Amino acid sequence: MKFYDCTTAPSPRRVRIFLAEKGISVPTVQVDLRNNEQLTPAFRAINPDATVPSLELDGGTRINDAIGICVYFEAIHPQPPLLGESAEEKALVTSWQREVERNGFYAVMEAFRNWARGLKGRALPGPYDYEQIPALAERGRLRVGHFFEQMDARLAQSEFVAGARYTIADITALVTVDFAASAKLTIPESHAHLRRWHAQVSARPSAKA
Amino acid sequence: MKFYDCTTAPSPRRVRIFLAEKGISVPTVQVDLRNNEQLTPAFRAINPDATVPSLELDGGTRINDAIGICVYFEAIHPQPPLLGESAEEKALVTSWQREVERNGFYAVMEAFRNWARGLKGRALPGPYDYEQIPALAERGRLRVGHFFEQMDARLAQSEFVAGARYTIADITALVTVDFAASAKLTIPESHAHLRRWHAQVSARPSAKA
Numbered sequence: 306m307k308f309y310d311c312t313t314a315p316s317p318r319r320v321r322i323f324l325a326e327k328g329i330s331v332p333t334v335q336v337d338l339r340n341n342e343q344l345t346p347a348f349r350a351i352n353p354d355a356t357v358p359s360l361e362l363d364g365g366t367r368i369n370d371a372i373g374i375c376v377y378f379e380a381i382h383p384q385p386p387l388l389g390e391s392a393e394e395k396a397l398v399t400s401w402q403r404e405v406e407r408n409g410f411y412a413v414m415e416a417f418r419n420w421a422r423g424l425k426g427r428a429l430p431g432p433y434d435y436e437q438i439p440a441l442a443e444r445g446r447l448r449v450g451h452f453f454e455q456m457d458a459r460l461a462q463s464e465f466v467a468g469a470r471y472t473i474a475d476i477t478a479l480v481t482v483d484f485a486a487s488a489k490l491t492i493p494e495s496h497a498h499l500r501r502w503h504a505q506v507s508a509r510p511s512a513k514a
Numbered sequence: 515m516k517f518y519d520c521t522t523a524p525s526p527r528r529v530r531i532f533l534a535e536k537g538i539s540v541p542t543v544q545v546d547l548r549n550n551e552q553l554t555p556a557f558r559a560i561n562p563d564a565t566v567p568s569l570e571l572d573g574g575t576r577i578n579d580a581i582g583i584c585v586y587f588e589a590i591h592p593q594p595p596l597l598g599e600s601a602e603e604k605a606l607v608t609s610w611q612r613e614v615e616r617n618g619f620y621a622v623m624e625a626f627r628n629w630a631r632g633l634k635g636r637a638l639p640g641p642y643d644y645e646q647i648p649a650l651a652e653r654g655r656l657r658v659g660h661f662f663e664q665m666d667a668r669l670a671q672s673e674f675v676a677g678a679r680y681t682i683a684d685i686t687a688l689v690t691v692d693f694a695a696s697a698k699l700t701i702p703e704s705h706a707h708l709r710r711w712h713a714q715v716s717a718r719p720s721a722k723a
Contacts, residue, residue: 353664354613366602373609380601392589393575400582404563408640411620431617433660440647451642455562 308333308374309351309359315410315484316430317358319371321514322476327382331360344432355432372402375473387473394468401467401474409452409481416445417488449490452481457496464502471506479506517542517583518560518568524619524693525639526567527723528580531685534720536591540569553641564641581611584682596682603677610676610683618661618690625654626697658699661690666705673711680715688715 308331310317324331336342336357343355352359352369360368360377368374379388389395418428419442428435456478459466466474482492482503492499506512517540519526533540545551545566552564561568561578569577569586577583588597598604627637628651637644665687668675675683691701691712701708715721 353667354617360605362602364602366606368605368609370609370612372612373605376608377601377605380604392586393571393573395589396569396577396582396586397575399585400577400579403579403581408563429657433657435653435656438647438649438653441650444644444647447644448638448642458562 306331306363307361309336309348309357309361310334311336311338311357314338314357315413315480316356316371318480318514319473319476320358320360320374322479322511323375323378323387323473325511325514326385326387326471326476326509327378329378329382343430349432353432356430372473387471387476389467389472398467398472398474402472402477405452405456405466405474405477405481408448408455410477410484412445412448412452413481413485413488413490414445415441416449416490417442417484419445420488446488446490449485449488453492453496453499456502457499460498460502465506466502471509475502475506479503479512515540515572516570518545518557518566518570519543520545520547520566523547523566524689525565525580527689528682528685529567529569529583530723531688531720532584532587532596532682534723535594535596535680535685535718536587538587538591552639558641562641565639581682596680596685598676598681607676607681607683611681611686614661614665614675614683614686614690617657617664619686619693621654621657621661622690622694622697622699623654624650625658625699626693628654629697655697655699658694658697662701662705662708665711666708669707669711674715675711680718684711684715688712688721 308320310321310333312335336348338357342348343357349355351361351367354369356369358371358374360374368377376388389398418424419437419439424437426434426436428437465471466478485491492503519530519542521544545557547566551557552566558564560576563578565578567580567583569583577586585597598607627633628646628648634646635643637646674680675687694700701712
């Protein structure tokens with residue numbers, strides 16, 4: 306088994322935290338995104354979508370998506386459960402993970418990739434080049450503010466994002482909040498619930514992954 | 515149990531097709547998106563994210579996401595499996611569903627919502643108003659073209675999107691292709707594999723859902 310990673314990128318960090326929570330370690334290869342190694346023919350033979358993370362299984366199958374990789378490890382190593390146990394919990398964890406990703410993670414990606422100098426002409430990950438759209442960076446910043454508000458309201462009612470225990474929804478939210486900080490978007494002082502949660506999940510040893 | 519639906523919207527159609535494949539029927543309430551019923555206080559008490567679909571369980575829990583709802587029904591009604599059976603298949607189905615959603619469904623959404631007259635000031639679903647960005651409509655159209663190419667290459671190698679059988683990845687891809695047609699983006703004649711697959715999945719009775 307081989308895990309294609311990049312320590313500075315937010316998507317593979319989701320998997321690293323997930324594995325740390327499960328106590329699993331996997332042989333890892335670093336992909337040099339800074340020098341566009343993901344766009345080389347050698348890496349595109351591994352993942353035609355030209356993104357990390359990717360997981361190569363012993364039989365040769367490749368799983369080219371962070372959540373897909375987590376689904377694999379949850380199935381072969383169910384403890385501790387991070388995707389929910391009952392039908393209802395699984396559904397809620399999936400929904401919250403996706404809501405955080407849609408309203409948070411992708412919003413930060415809009416703000417960051419349409420603004421960062423080093424990403425001119427690379428406003429989206431993947432094999433195709435797209436120009437930055439300044440209005441989209443601006444919209445991304447607005448959306449991240451709304452995401453912080455929504456999360457603060459949710460975490461006023463709930464210890465963790467999807468309910469009473471730590472799950473993959475918290476992992477996506479933590480990676481999103483830390484990724485936002487790299488685009489200079491930080492949680493407002495007034496959002497006490499979101500700040501309480503962020504301190505709590507950041508204190509887990511897995512957050513260092 | 516109660517399913518909040520809108521027959522003209524692509525997201526809830528994903529669930530309708532999924533339920534049709536499983537042979538499940540659920541009491542359904544139509545939400546009038548054309549008149550912004552999703553933004554009313556009554557509906558936002560059901561789903562604060564102001565989107566359909568939503569599924570209300572008998573205990574009162576609400577699942578506010580199309581894939582989250584499918585995860586629920588897969589758990590309580592596993593046959594036929596639409597999310598994969600082995601660890602490896604589950605991971606591949608999840609990855610392909612997400613790749614189609616990211617590169618296809620969201621690209622069509624960009625193209626459509628930043629262009630349709632009736633969606634001025636509503637370029638994203640959800641509780642917040644965002645102005646249309648014409649450059650984003652244009653980028654969305656480019657991306658849909660790339661998505662068609664990627665899918666044609668994939669379906670040259672594989673009978674269905676995620677492998678040898680019909681799964682939720684096909685459902686997302688079918689809804690995406692049909693949604694694209696509503697933004698006047700149709701599969702080029704040259705993409706014979708994608709056209710073969712589209713004819714095949716459209717002929718299933720579930721496609722009428």
